[in-house]
Amino acid sequence: MKLTSMLVRWNPLKYLGIMAGCLIAAASINTFVVPSSLLTGGVTGIAIIFYFLAGLPIGAQTLAYNVPLLIASYKLLGRKYTIDVVIGTLMFSFALDATKFLAAYTPTQDLMLASIYGGIFNGIGYGIVFRMNGSTGGFDILGAIFKKYYSMDIGSVIFGFNCLIVMVAGGLFNVSSALFTLICMYVTSQMTNKVIDGINQRKAILIISDHAKDIADGIIADIGRGVTFLNGEGAYTGAPKKLVMVVVSMTQIAKIKIVVNTVDKNAFMLILSASEVMGRGFTRPNRQNVKYRTDQKINPEIEQKIQDALANRGDD
Numbered sequence: 001m002k003l004t005s006m007l008v009r010w011n012p013l014k015y016l017g018i019m020a021g022c023l024i025a026a027a028s029i030n031t032f033v034v035p036s037s038l039l040t041g042g043v044t045g046i047a048i049i050f051y052f053l054a055g056l057p058i059g060a061q062t063l064a065y066n067v068p069l070l071i072a073s074y075k076l077l078g079r080k081y082t083i084d085v086v087i088g089t090l091m092f093s094f095a096l097d098a099t100k101f102l103a104a105y106t107p108t109q110d111l112m113l114a115s116i117y118g119g120i121f122n123g124i125g126y127g128i129v130f131r132m133n134g135s136t137g138g139f140d141i142l143g144a145i146f147k148k149y150y151s152m153d154i155g156s157v158i159f160g161f162n163c164l165i166v167m168v169a170g171g172l173f174n175v176s177s178a179l180f181t182l183i184c185m186y187v188t189s190q191m192t193n194k195v196i197d198g199i200n201q202r203k204a205i206l207i208i209s210d211h212a213k214d215i216a217d218g219i220i221a222d223i224g225r226g227v228t229f230l231n232g233e234g235a236y237t238g239a240p241k242k243l244v245m246v247v248v249s250m251t252q253i254a255k256i257k258i259v260v261n262t263v264d265k266n267a268f269m270l271i272l273s274a275s276e277v278m279g280r281g282f283t284r285p286n287r288q289n290v291k292y293r294t295d296q297k298i299n300p301e302i303e304q305k306i307q308d309a310l311a312n313r314g315d316d
Contacts, residue, residue, distance in 0.1 A: 018134035025125025026095035032118030041162035043138035059097030091135035123191020209267035
């Protein structure tokens with residue numbers, strides 16, 4: 001494939017997002033991590049160690065250490081994977097040195113605050129990069145290689161290498177720096193997951209009731225969510241059961257409970273976390289292009305009870 005044809009397929013918004021994520025993460029490292037003598041995970045953590053020991057530029061080191069990893073990625077993981085990694089690595093390496101001046105403007109000297117806020121903004125930056133299907137290189141490449149050829153979990157491989165970095169930090173500097181580095185890494189990982197999964201997490205709800213149709217109609221009419229019927233069977237009684245499945249946002253769970261409780265106080269409801277929801281049906285459909293059941297009308301008496309319960313839900 002020619003480079004020009006590949007460029008045509010590239011999504012500019014994707015790479016703007018990767019660039020923004022790299023800038024946020026790099027700025028966080030130079031604002032909170034480096035001034036507090038902390039480290040980060042991955043190749044950047046190694047670069048920070050040599051920055052403290054010899055004053056070598058962090059960004060230039062990060063790029064240099066990634067070169068053999070990128071070559072290995074090209075040979076073992078393929079060109080398509082490597083191209084995005086190269087772009088992310090270049091952006092992140094440049095951003096690390098471009099934001100070096102921020103070290104003089106660190107807002108805190110407190111190690112705990114630096115590790116927490118450094119982790120938060122690192123996680124936001126990395127999360128944006130990963131959400132754009134990008135990568136900043138480093139141990140991500142090693143993790144992908146180990147997963148492909150040794151069936152090892154990527155997270156476990158990266159965690160193992162990061163533990164080595166923390167041990168080196170404890171030996172070269174002091175145990176306190178290593179412990180605060182662990183806090184920073186933990187906060188970074190948690191914040192990264194939050195950004196990747198989305199701050200507004202979704203919930204998948206399964207409802208078992210003898211009034212499944214009325215509950216489904218109430219959810220569709222009063223909450224505006226699509227509903228799916230699943231056929232089930234009671235293991236003890238052997239009686240057929242109709243399950244109602246719906247995916248909602250966190251803020252809609254209380255409304256779902258009101259609808260279910262209003263229609264059937266004996267209904268069984270199971271709420272599950274859904275970290276990522278894709279496909280048609282979660283957002284409101286285009287009503288002009290959707291065919292509904294011919295018996296879609298909800299029982300007027302039940303509808304009135306649901307409306308009254310939703311209107312009074314804040315009175316408790």
